[in-house]
Amino acid sequence: MTSNTLSKHFVLMRFDKPIGTLLLLWPTLWGLWVAAKGFPNVFILSIFVAGVILMRAAGCVINDIADRHIDGKVSRTQSRPLATGSFSLRAAVILFSILMSIAFILVCLLNAKTILLAIIAAALATLYPFTKRWTYWPQLVLGLAFSMSIPMAFTAITNQIPNIAWLMFATSVLWTITYDTEYAMTDRADDLKIGIKSTAILFGRHDRRVIGCIQIVMLLLLLIIGHQLQLNIYYYLGITAAAVLSIYHQYLIRNRDPQSCFRAFLNNNWIGLAIFLGTALS
Numbered sequence: 001m002t003s004n005t006l007s008k009h010f011v012l013m014r015f016d017k018p019i020g021t022l023l024l025l026w027p028t029l030w031g032l033w034v035a036a037k038g039f040p041n042v043f044i045l046s047i048f049v050a051g052v053i054l055m056r057a058a059g060c061v062i063n064d065i066a067d068r069h070i071d072g073k074v075s076r077t078q079s080r081p082l083a084t085g086s087f088s089l090r091a092a093v094i095l096f097s098i099l100m101s102i103a104f105i106l107v108c109l110l111n112a113k114t115i116l117l118a119i120i121a122a123a124l125a126t127l128y129p130f131t132k133r134w135t136y137w138p139q140l141v142l143g144l145a146f147s148m149s150i151p152m153a154f155t156a157i158t159n160q161i162p163n164i165a166w167l168m169f170a171t172s173v174l175w176t177i178t179y180d181t182e183y184a185m186t187d188r189a190d191d192l193k194i195g196i197k198s199t200a201i202l203f204g205r206h207d208r209r210v211i212g213c214i215q216i217v218m219l220l221l222l223l224i225i226g227h228q229l230q231l232n233i234y235y236y237l238g239i240t241a242a243a244v245l246s247i248y249h250q251y252l253i254r255n256r257d258p259q260s261c262f263r264a265f266l267n268n269n270w271i272g273l274a275i276f277l278g279t280a281l282s
Contacts, residue, residue: 026272238278
């Protein structure tokens with residue numbers, strides 16, 4: 001395999017843009033640390049981290065397969081390998097199959113409940129890119145897919161899913177809807193032209209207000225989680241940082257400038273990190 005071919009594989013899996021991996025990683029780490037009540041088992045942690053990398057890469061590949069005929073019409077995505085024809089559909093399908101197979105082999109090292117949840121997560125991740133054609137809520141589907149690692153973490157460590165896990169799951173779903181709506185705001189003009197649906201289009205001129213409401217509910221859920229787990233001041237400092245960053249995002253998207261909306265999306269990495277550090281230190 002030549003260096004040019006490897007480079008195309010690298011780009012197709014978005015290894016050159018790690019933000020998606022990080023956004024998927026943070027909820028996974030939230031779940032692992034809370035389920036283990038501290039630093040989790042290294043073997044389980046390694047499987048989950050590897051799974052995050054593999055599933056994010058697979059998700060990018062299936063997304064580009066689904067969008068190969070429309071990415072060329074969107075300014076931000078027109079240089080993607082499948083859109084330009086520099087990477088064949090057959091090769092992309094093979095790559096997707098390999099990534100999913102390795103991820104499945106890894107999860108088979110865990111218990112039956114975790115394997116079942118992993119199958120549901122994989123189905124949601126595969127379905128997500130196709131939902132943009134028939135619903136204005138693809139961000140919700142992405143949120144469900146990205147948040148499945150939380151109940152998986154609990155089943156892998158405790159073999160059960162307590163109520164706190166579902167509160168954390170709901171928090172992660174809301175957070176994903178928030179940042180992916182900001183992401184969709186960058187492409188709204190192009191998406192309207194080609195008929196792609198998103199929450200950014202659904203919310204319309206109320207987008208900032210709706211995002212703000214979702215951010216508030218997410219922060220309230222985080223406070224409830226902290227209270228139920230009896231976490232200490234470090235956790236609440238992390239939530240305070242997340243709240244300040246959420247306000248900053250409102251500032252960034254105030255004029256709905258595509259570049260500023262994309263900056264808000266990228267900045268969500270720090271929210272995920274703040275929540276994780278607060279949780280881990282507690």
